[in-house]
Amino acid sequence: DTAVSQTPKYLVTQMGNDKSIKCEQNLGHDTMYWYKQDSKKFLKIMFSYNNKELIINETVPNRFSPKSPDKAHLNLHINSLELGDSAVYFCASSQDSELAGGEQYFGPGTRLTVT
Amino acid sequence: AQSVTQLDSQVPVFEEAPVELRCNYSSSVSVYLFWYVQYPNQGLQLLLKYLSGSTLVKGINGFEAEFNKSQTSFHLRKPSVHISDTAEYFCAVSEWWAAGNKLTFGGGTRVLVKP
Numbered sequence: 001d002t003a004v005s006q007t008p009k010y011l012v013t014q015m016g017n018d019k020s021i022k023c024e025q026n027l028g029h030d031t032m033y034w035y036k037q038d039s040k041k042f043l044k045i046m047f048s049y050n051n052k053e054l055i056i057n058e059t060v061p062n063r064f065s066p067k068s069p070d071k072a073h074l075n076l077h078i079n080s081l082e083l084g085d086s087a088v089y090f091c092a093s094s095q096d097s098e099l100a101g102g103e104q105y106f107g108p109g110t111r112l113t114v115t
Numbered sequence: 116a117q118s119v120t121q122l123d124s125q126v127p128v129f130e131e132a133p134v135e136l137r138c139n140y141s142s143s144v145s146v147y148l149f150w151y152v153q154y155p156n157q158g159l160q161l162l163l164k165y166l167s168g169s170t171l172v173k174g175i176n177g178f179e180a181e182f183n184k185s186q187t188s189f190h191l192r193k194p195s196v197h198i199s200d201t202a203e204y205f206c207a208v209s210e211w212w213a214a215g216n217k218l219t220f221g222g223g224t225r226v227l228v229k230p
Contacts, residue, residue, distance in 0.1 A: 004158075031216075041153075041203055043220040056217060090158060094216065102147050102209030102216030106159040 003027050004107040006091050012113045013081055020077045021110045023091030031055075032074035033104065034066060035090040043090070049074050078112075086114045117142040117210050121221035128196055129229050136191040136224045138206030147209040148189040149218070150180055154202045162204075165189065176200070201228045 004025045013019050025032060033056075034046040047066045048056035054066070063079045078085060091107040122137040140146065147166050151159040163174025170182040180191045189206060206221040 033218075041223045041225075043159075043205065043223075045217065045219075048217070092159075092218075102218060103149065103161060103164055104218055105161075106151075108158040 004091055004093055004105050006089075006107040006110050008110060009108065010111050010113075012115065014115055015081055015083060017081050018077070018079045019081060019112070020075055021089055021091075021112070023074045023076070023107055025072055025091075025093040025105070025107075027093055027095075027105060029093040029095050029105070030071060031094045032068065032071070033092040033094075034074065034076050035092060035106075037088040037090060037109070039087070047074075047076075081112075081114045083114050086112055088112070117146065117208050117217075117219045119206050119208050119219055119221035121204075121206050121224050123224050124222065125225045125227065127227045127229060130198055131195050133192065133194050134196050134200075134226060136204050136206075136226070138189045138191065138221055140187050140189065140206070140208045142208055142210060144210055147216075148180075148182060149207040149209065150174065150178070150189070150191050151205045151207060151220075152176075152202050153205065153223075159205065162191070196226070196228050198228050198230060200226060202226060 007022045031050045033048045037043050046060050049068045052068045065077045068074045088109045088111050090109045092104040094104045118141050120139045128134045149164045150162040163172045165172045165182045173179045204224045209216045209218050
């Protein structure tokens with residue numbers, strides 16, 4: 001069974017459109033994250049949710065809106081897509097325990113291309 | 116605020132030769148340290164982690180890393196690389212705080228193993 005899954009794997013869309021990426025984890029973790037990886041492979045956290053509550057919100061345009069219907073799911077909705085949104089988006093999850101040390105488990109990524 | 120510096124953006128190495136990837140971090144609190152590997156077009160996979168205890172940490176695929184608190188370093192090594200080790204390697208530091216943990220990544224080191 002896949003631990004952290006994302007859909008879709010590839011997403012090609014035009015500027016101005018609205019799109020969503022879905023993420024699910026079956027590890028029973030309390031915390032989920034969204035990361036953006038740019039073309040130079042730099043990884044930066046965008047959001048973090050703990051038990052459906054937003055706990056980290058980095059400097060991200062408000063066109064990006066995460067939604068967590070339950071602690072196993074964290075979706076990312078993007079409005080009015082721009083060329084600069086093209087990137088690979090990774091979902092991750094971790095156990096909410098200092099003993100776990102913050103190890104995060106990553107999904108396979110969603111490659112978003114905005115044309 | 117925590118930060119991670121990976122000193123080499125690319126490391127070419129011949130098959131069966133040793134490799135060392137350098138990582139330095141800065142943080143104002145106790146940290147947990149990780150190395151992740153990203154194979155082409157895939158998500159991130161944990162290689163190894165340092166939480167506490169022995170400063171020499173062994174991971175998967177023959178990799179090991181040494182935590183050096185005085186030098187704030189966590190260098191990754193492998194005594195003999197294989198073609199299959201060609202990938203992007205990320206050093207990361209996790210800072211635990213009351214509301215969860217935040218993982219900060221270095222810029223990545225691309226390892227290219229040549230036959």
